[in-house]
Amino acid sequence: MVVAESVTPEIVSLDSGGRARMAAIIDAALMDCDAITRTQFGTILTVIRLAPVLRFGRAFDRLDGDRKNAVLRWFQDCPVSILRKGFWGLKVLVFMGYYGQEETWSEIGYAPDFDGRAGVRHA
Amino acid sequence: MRELDYDVVIIGSGAGGGAVAKELAPLAAAGKRIAVLEWGPKLADDAFTGREVEMARQLYFDSGGVLTKDRTLTMAYGRAYGGSTVVYTGTSLTIPEDVVKRWDVPGIEYNDLQRRSAKYIEENNVHKLEESELNDNNRLFLEGCIKLGYRAQQFPINVKGCRSSSLCNLGCPNGAKQGTHRVQLPAAEAAGVEVITNCRVTRVGERSCDAVVADPGFGLPSSWESGEVRVNAKVIVVCGGAINSAALLLRSGYGDRLPTLGRYLTLHPALILVGEHPHEISNFHGHPKSFYCDEFWESEKFLLETCMYFPFITSKNLIGFGAEHSKLMRAFGRLQMILVLAVDPALESNRVLVDRDGEPVIDYTMGPSVLDSLHRSMVASAKIFFAAGARRVHAPAGASFFIERKDADRVEELIPRSNVIPGKISVASAHIMGGCGMGREASDSVTDSWGRVHGSPGLYVGDSGLFPRASEINPYVTVMALADRVAEHIRDNAGELLAP
Numbered sequence: 111m112v113v114a115e116s117v118t119p120e121i122v123s124l125d126s127g128g129r130a131r132m133a134a135i136i137d138a139a140l141m142d143c144d145a146i147t148r149t150q151f152g153t154i155l156t157v158i159r160l161a162p163v164l165r166f167g168r169a170f171d172r173l174d175g176d177r178k179n180a181v182l183r184w185f186q187d188c189p190v191s192i193l194r195k196g197f198w199g200l201k202v203l204v205f206m207g208y209y210g211q212e213e214t215w216s217e218i219g220y221a222p223d224f225d226g227r228a229g230v231r232h233a
Numbered sequence: 234m235r236e237l238d239y240d241v242v243i244i245g246s247g248a249g250g251g252a253v254a255k256e257l258a259p260l261a262a263a264g265k266r267i268a269v270l271e272w273g274p275k276l277a278d279d280a281f282t283g284r285e286v287e288m289a290r291q292l293y294f295d296s297g298g299v300l301t302k303d304r305t306l307t308m309a310y311g312r313a314y315g316g317s318t319v320v321y322t323g324t325s326l327t328i329p330e331d332v333v334k335r336w337d338v339p340g341i342e343y344n345d346l347q348r349r350s351a352k353y354i355e356e357n358n359v360h361k362l363e364e365s366e367l368n369d370n371n372r373l374f375l376e377g378c379i380k381l382g383y384r385a386q387q388f389p390i391n392v393k394g395c396r397s398s399s400l401c402n403l404g405c406p407n408g409a410k411q412g413t414h415r416v417q418l419p420a421a422e423a424a425g426v427e428v429i430t431n432c433r434v435t436r437v438g439e440r441s442c443d444a445v446v447a448d449p450g451f452g453l454p455s456s457w458e459s460g461e462v463r464v465n466a467k468v469i470v471v472c473g474g475a476i477n478s479a480a481l482l483l484r485s486g487y488g489d490r491l492p493t494l495g496r497y498l499t500l501h502p503a504l505i506l507v508g509e510h511p512h513e514i515s516n517f518h519g520h521p522k523s524f525y526c527d528e529f530w531e532s533e534k535f536l537l538e539t540c541m542y543f544p545f546i547t548s549k550n551l552i553g554f555g556a557e558h559s560k561l562m563r564a565f566g567r568l569q570m571i572l573v574l575a576v577d578p579a580l581e582s583n584r585v586l587v588d589r590d591g592e593p594v595i596d597y598t599m600g601p602s603v604l605d606s607l608h609r610s611m612v613a614s615a616k617i618f619f620a621a622g623a624r625r626v627h628a629p630a631g632a633s634f635f636i637e638r639k640d641a642d643r644v645e646e647l648i649p650r651s652n653v654i655p656g657k658i659s660v661a662s663a664h665i666m667g668g669c670g671m672g673r674e675a676s677d678s679v680t681d682s683w684g685r686v687h688g689s690p691g692l693y694v695g696d697s698g699l700f701p702r703a704s705e706i707n708p709y710v711t712v713m714a715l716a717d718r719v720a721e722h723i724r725d726n727a728g729e730l731l732a733p
Contacts, residue, residue, distance in 0.1 A: 118555075118558070119555060119559055139296065143295075194656045199304070202659075205548040218562050219564075220544050223398065226396065226398050229517075229518030230519040
């Protein structure tokens, strides 16, 4: 969850229901994946958590915000493609867990309507 | 294993399978037994909730995120009564004559495809929306293109009674989109064609196929009971979509005598780009896709289209994370979106394989020309956003997360080609083509120009797998036109093909 909070800071303020919904969405997505992908997800999460020990002497969970961002940015731009892609996949799962919740739509101003005709106004 | 006997089995119910089913309906009306076996479920009308994650899970393979082998690209294709026609936006273009010439398939003529396309355009109520139905997201795209002198055109779309929900890609909740689930399949069923949902075909042979019926836990129940079944048929038409059709034939052993099976896969690799306006615009109400720009189609090999996606898909397509990512997401009501489609070359090395379990593996690599197209498309899109009044632009390959308006004349410099890094930027595909290409003979193709598998008189392919190269436009009308040919060939040869 610490990595998820760095990917999407709003997760910090989710209540227990929101966190449970997020976990349920991510769990369901992982259950739909093949075993190899699930293993890779667990591996990249572990690597992200432990890799900072080499540079900062501390695991990811114990870094301050700036250093957490620096670590994630390193993974995002990593020349080692498997780490770069792994971070991308992790990020996507976090986004799915947060933005996939109907309850967060109002936070970003998304309000779909089956009948959207009244909303087709012009700038 | 249960055994059932049919005259014709159609595997898949999307643009290809639906068209074949309707065109063969007269045979069903005349007493022939015809079944459509669809892997996905049929949802009740009130089950289209518009909830992104829920609908993606129920209507797409892998929730719309099927990964390529190298994990640099995701593919979205439908699994439902109606296949991908349930979840496309309904943009209905006829394949250009130049593309048909590039296809260079003996027996495939532009005039023939154009005539058949026109039939489906009429059948599917294709028309252009009225100006009053166009939202700001679409109008701003047009405005930007006009200011820059870029050629832009309005999409004809296949809706009837559209209520501007903008939820097309999650299955229209109003039943307005005229996919095969609304037009061709009901017509076929009315004539006696059976459509069996929740039915996955695992293996296909010359005169039979094996299938498994399983309840996915949502949707209406299948008309067949759960379990394994062998379906004997005199004619089998494979319309499972480019990935699954190739995979089905490969795991059924056809790769041994058809060396191009699964190969020459093209995907129209796509990016979603975002510009933020200083004020709210109408974007998530109104049809999402009204205009396209083909200014760069020939010169730089990409198309630009209007689009509007949902929160998760949008978040996934932005580069970055953390506070700046959140900030842009919180501007959702001010976002203008453009979809890029790169026209990718048909390469032998880009292909569908099957793993040891017979599951499809998509071995596809975006080559330098595709990455060049994606890069140039970001630059062109940034210019359109700024010309339309955006205060800042997010380009996945941007040197910074935002390109501000004051830097609008520096977009070439601020979106470096070196930043187009596979595995970092989100690239997706919803136009999956090839793998069962048409051609002259078994050494260079999988089928002839009628979709008949070389060396197998009763086995046909009738979907986008037939494309020998990319369609270079949204492909569904062309799929229907080719499926129409397949059905015609079966009808014309029914006496021989369906003889007892």
